[in-house]
Amino acid sequence: MHNSITHDSITVESKTNPTSSESVRHAGASTVSVHAGEARQKANNAITDSICCSSTYTFESTQSILEYIQEKQDREEYGRYGNPNEKVVERKLAALDGAEDAILYSSGMAAIVGLLMAKLSAGDEIVFFDECYHRSREFCFKHLSRFGVVTHQVKTGDFDAMNAAINDRTKMIVSESPTNPHLTVIDLEQFVALGKERGVETLIDATLATPFNVQPLDYGVDYVWHSATKYLGGHNDLLAGVISGSREKLDPVRKLRGILGCINAPHSMYLLERGLKTFALRMQRHNENGQRVAEFLESHPRIERVYYPGLASHPTHAIAKSTMKGFGGLITFLVRDADWKQTAAIIDACRIPRIGPSLGGVESLIEQPMVMSYFDYPPEQRQQFGIADNMIRMSCGIEDAEDLIADLEQALSPS
Numbered sequence: 001m002h003n004s005i006t007h008d009s010i011t012v013e014s015k016t017n018p019t020s021s022e023s024v025r026h027a028g029a030s031t032v033s034v035h036a037g038e039a040r041q042k043a044n045n046a047i048t049d050s051i052c053c054s055s056t057y058t059f060e061s062t063q064s065i066l067e068y069i070q071e072k073q074d075r076e077e078y079g080r081y082g083n084p085n086e087k088v089v090e091r092k093l094a095a096l097d098g099a100e101d102a103i104l105y106s107s108g109m110a111a112i113v114g115l116l117m118a119k120l121s122a123g124d125e126i127v128f129f130d131e132c133y134h135r136s137r138e139f140c141f142k143h144l145s146r147f148g149v150v151t152h153q154v155k156t157g158d159f160d161a162m163n164a165a166i167n168d169r170t171k172m173i174v175s176e177s178p179t180n181p182h183l184t185v186i187d188l189e190q191f192v193a194l195g196k197e198r199g200v201e202t203l204i205d206a207t208l209a210t211p212f213n214v215q216p217l218d219y220g221v222d223y224v225w226h227s228a229t230k231y232l233g234g235h236n237d238l239l240a241g242v243i244s245g246s247r248e249k250l251d252p253v254r255k256l257r258g259i260l261g262c263i264n265a266p267h268s269m270y271l272l273e274r275g276l277k278t279f280a281l282r283m284q285r286h287n288e289n290g291q292r293v294a295e296f297l298e299s300h301p302r303i304e305r306v307y308y309p310g311l312a313s314h315p316t317h318a319i320a321k322s323t324m325k326g327f328g329g330l331i332t333f334l335v336r337d338a339d340w341k342q343t344a345a346i347i348d349a350c351r352i353p354r355i356g357p358s359l360g361g362v363e364s365l366i367e368q369p370m371v372m373s374y375f376d377y378p379p380e381q382r383q384q385f386g387i388a389d390n391m392i393r394m395s396c397g398i399e400d401a402e403d404l405i406a407d408l409e410q411a412l413s414p415s
């Protein structure tokens with residue numbers, strides 16, 4: 001099947017002169033979101049991909065099995081190794097990330113576990129910037145350690161400390177960008193330069209940035225990780241995770257996924273494919289809402305501080321501005337002179353954002369990290385992770401910015 005837009009080439013050929021190389025140009029993010037990875041003509045001549053529910057796939061004859069094995073034919077064999085709905089989404093995500101390949105998993109966490117299990121062996125070491133997803137930290141310290149892999153954490157953005165933590169057993173350095181909840185943006189050029197200089201692979205968790213706002217592979221990062229549960233799915237109705245990178249580097253990772261078995265059901269992949277159709281449109285609105293709500297909060301007398309990379313006051317604003325198209329919908333802010341209960345009262349007074357964990361969906365969400373994720377941590381540990389009692393994290397959805405601002409205004413006004 002020939003597609004004018006494929007995962008190998010996200011270029012759109014000009015209809016007027018398809019043979020001239022000058023007429024080939026890169027498709028924009030929205031065109032890629034809508035079309036990339038999909039066959040032009042589909043089953044039953046439908047415009048959408050049908051949901052292909054099959055746990056196994058049959059062969060016409062023994063001869064066709066041999067052809068599949070010997071000629072490495074591109075077809076399905078058994079459901080644990082993949083399904084047609086998942087493959088379409090993998091191609092679409094690879095195109096969005098500008099990657100050769102992308103592997104989907106049943107959650108973001110399954111993706112990082114699958115990657116690290118494939119890449120690390122007993123005696124290997126890995127170094128993280130410390131503001132990272134708490135479950136990745138837990139997986140490394142509690143579980144990879146049982147298999148003899150050593151994890152180091154250094155202060156986020158401290159490249160000297162990261163350099164010092166690398167030794168000849170180090171295999172990989174890892175960072176989120178932007179980080180959560182302080183939205184620190186990492187200098188990807190510096191990150192990649194350090195990895196190359198020390199001969200270690202690089203992994204970026206770009207869940208908060210999304211491929212719309214930054215493409216870490218362009219900087220030479222080896223692996224990009226996204227929780228597709230967030231902006232990629234975008235509708236708070238599914239869990240999935242993805243690792244993008246070169247086919248060569250991902251080949252053993254895909255083979256291990258076939259053993260781990262954490263792949264996605266066709267129904268959920270249909271939802272993800274459908275959600276991705278509006279990915280670029282949604283990101284434009286998330287970026288716009290994030291910026292406007294952050295500016296409103298920064299100007300509000302009850303707000304002590306706002307963390308948002310699109311604000312000039314953010315410590316990594318300059319890096320963010322030079323590397324990102326927009327800054328997403330996630331905002332963290334501190335309420336002036338408020339204890340945890342006074343902070344909670346503001347959250348409870350909101351009428352539009354729903355109270356809950358997660359981010360990146362069309363519905364705005366609001367939460368107090370101290371309560372939602374760190375309530376049973378000792379105060380010293382919360383302080384170490386920078387989780388203040390008066391901290392609120394809001395994920396701006398795609399509602400109208402004026403409505404979100406008016407709602408926050410009423411929630412912040414003294415009752």
Ligand SMILES: *Cc1c(COP(=O)(O)O)cnc(C)c1O
Pocket residue numbers: 107108109110133176180205207208227228229230239240241
């Ligand atoms: C949610 C999230 C994850 C984990 O993804 P799941 O899909 O929930 O497993 C990892 N990293 C970041 C930055 C996230 O926000």
